[in-house]
Amino acid sequence: MRQLAAILFADMTGYTALMQENEQLARTKRQRLKDVLEETIARFHGKILQYYGDGSLSIFNSAIDSVHAAIEIQQQLLQHPRVDLRIGIHTGDVTIEEASIYGDGVNLASRIESLAVPGGVFVSEKVYDEIRNQQHIQTREMGYFELKNIKQPIRVFAIANNGIVVPGRHEVRGKTAAPVNRLAVLPFVNMSADPENEYFSDGITEELLNTLTRVDGLQVTSRTSAFAFKGKNDDIRDIAIQLNVDKILEGSVRKAGNRVRITAQLINAADGFHIWSETYDRKLDDIFEVQDEISGIIANKLKENLSAPQKTVPAIKSSVKNITAYTHYLKGLHFRNKLTPADLRKAIECFKEAISLEPGYAQAYAMVAMVYSYLGSMGQMIPHTAFEIAHQYADKALELDNTVSEALIAKAMPCILYDWKWQEAHDMLQKAIQLNPTSAEGYDLLGFYYIATNQKAQAVKTLEDAEQIDPLSTTIIKSLGMMYVFSERFDDAIRQAEKLLEMNPEMRSGIELKAWATGMKGDWQSALTLFEEVQRLTNHPLKGLMGLGHAYGRLGMIDKAMDCIHRLEQRQQEEPDVVIDGDLAAVWLGIEDLDKTFYYLNQCVDKRMGPVACFMEYPPYKKIKQDPRFEALKTRMGI
Structure with a gap:
């Protein structure tokens, strides 16, 4: 038993x-x-x-x-x-x-x-x-x-x-093997009078991360999890426990006029002992040369103490030399990380401004491509338009530097989410992760490749591995929760949702994840309450209706489910650039009108709404898998 x-x-x-x-x-x-x-x-x-x-x-x-x-x-x-x-x-x-x-x-x-x-x-x-x-x-x-x-x-x-x-x-x-050669680089503290210099101190941290992730034998916690401690005064030992590392690099940056002082210390996490600490005073004629020099010095110093097999550290040179362009790039990252449609559009403006000042900025081209892919996959832009632009910017990024992992991911995104070139996308993602083993986006996208190609166990493993590398990334926590839902491990999915809600009790994606997992466990009444909260938090009468409508349908509240459909149709009329066929398919599925469900799923395929290849594997869609129309849909997507 x-x-x-x-x-x-x-x-x-x-x-x-x-x-x-x-x-x-x-x-x-x-x-x-x-x-x-x-x-x-x-x-x-x-x-x-x-x-x-x-x-x-x-x-x-x-x-x-x-x-x-x-x-x-x-x-x-x-x-x-x-x-x-x-x-x-x-x-x-x-x-x-x-x-x-x-x-x-x-x-x-x-x-x-x-x-x-x-x-x-x-x-x-x-x-x-x-x-x-x-x-x-x-x-x-x-x-x-x-x-x-x-x-x-x-x-x-x-x-x-x-x-x-x-x-x-x-x-x-003493009872177990301690983590070895696992390092977290905490955000360097801006000690300058001008808060604008925050971008410079963040830049130093970014350069160190980019360098250290390429050192053989060294596992570096990703940027997302390390930056979760920015501005906090947590005990170093507690941080090490949360990030599962044995050493921590921290420091500060003071910039004044044409001078910069950077202090860095490498700390043994078990006892808080400072392995070494150094201060570097430099002229600021070219801050990027300073960053390259400092990151190289610190990385080589780390190698002396981390006993990895490789004795040299690869030099990582920035493709950007314009401080204003770099500032716009960092601002773009700030907005991109928020992932709301409005913030994503602000991010595009920042990245394009960086490109106008620095035409050879491969990372900035890659980020523009990624953000357009986000908007296209979220239904916030007509997919054809969004992914065509994404391809153009990704191609330019790869032309400028094909060793930038972000460029490979930027190219893989439309391949998975629009073109359905599955093997091509898989190969690019594997190469991107090899170049940068801490890439949250790479693991995230690879997980959805495995879902679309019906390799659910591999999808779970990929995201579980990613969570080990990036334990505080909301993107990874949420995606792993979704992989658990796809695998019908609903209690595990709810636990992932609770992690998100512990970070922010009003995180809509966390509430929505919990709602779907709760409903699919069989408690659609409790799920309905959660979906109502999701809709309330959108602060818009025509948004956040997919889960709500599906739950109404499951509970036999057909009039209310139909009201959700009417409101979705109204939004489609008011916002013609928004694609909501996937939302309509889910509500009709809840009502158990399979003809309408297949109609809107085919609309998703016609409009190349990439995520349809994944969400058709969601457990509620099991009831339509025996219908020959389901296999026809998969065939149309090359699966």
Whole structure:
């Protein structure tokens, strides 16, 4: 029998040694442990499946019950005669046959238990996501750990209720392999009087990241996650735990007149020890030469301390030499990262201004191409227009410099989202990620390639890998959540949505992700409430209606679903450049009018609305997969 369960491993420590010293006391403690386990686990609706040596394995239907049981077990065992016990808990799919239990979740729970300390309770991130809002459960993050026979680093939390032992990170580190040669470059602080110099300090950080990502043997946390700490005063050790790195580079920039002073320090994350610190005073005749020099010096200094096999650092030269152009480029990045249609249009203006000042600026051409692809894929521009412009700018970027990963991604976007040249796009994305292993856009797009070509397991793996590299990227968190939805792992998708909502409780994409996952789990009433909130946050009567209309249809509220359709049709008339056929297809699907659903899906294909290749793989569309019209659609897209 296969089921989802919370798996609790408990292991008594020091039993063998105690047997040699005092056999009677050892047996007394072991019996006491057995009595406490059996009474407490049963009371919290759990079941002991196995005893082994001086340990046990139990399962629960609820992660919350398993943690409450663990807390009470440890608190009882504090009393005389004290029993030292380690507990580890994880939730996952397990297979139970007679008295045996199998599954990756069992192995992971066992590894987490071995990581714990006597008197402690360690839980996986999946368990933490289910207990995080429980008022009577306190936790403390321990960070990421490399565990034996587990491919990816595992994020672990300690239960911190009264009486539960919570070790320091250093007490646990000796039990496992620590991250090696993993570096975060925090945004260098602008110490200048002029706030405009913020772009210069950000530029120094960007140059360092661009250089260091090309160093063999060094894993560098992506810009998105590193910049999440900009302007904050978090403890270096806490940052390292969140980003799963062993070293952090931080610094400051002071620019005055024709002089610049840059201070940089490399810090060992485990103890906060400064491995080295240097200050560079330079003239500012050409700030880009200064950036190249400083990034090269720091990168080579890092190599001395990071013991990677390569002994030289590749020099990365900026393609731009105009400070004003560079400033416009950085402003464009600022607006692009917001991803709203209005901000994306501002970003295009900034990038085009940079190009007018610096005609050979490959990265700026690539960014213009990317933003037009965003607008075309979001239905904010006629796809034919948006992607034709995207191709022109991407081609120019590649002509200027075909080693810029952004240029390859910019070219891959229309290939996937408009031309449906699947293999060509796949090859370009693989090359882009090879050039820049921290590219969030590259992983994101590759994930959707795998969805469109019906390789869902590979899509999940790609985005899970991306989240390890860029754990604080909202784009990656959201995309991984969507991959979980495509794979019908709805609880995992909801956990991803909660991560987004923890960052911003009114993030529409987070609420929408949670709504779809909740509905597809079977609770369309709760999903409807969430979709209503999505629509409210658009602050527009004709927007945010797709999920709302679909939920109304699922709940048999046909009049309200039809009202959503009428409002979508009204928007189409008022905004002829906006393509909403995908929204209409989803609402008609909710109403279960398959003729209308296929009509609008074909409209999406006619207009080359690229994402249609992906959203047709969304679980609600399963009901139309047996219809011959579905295969005809896939054939039209070359899938």
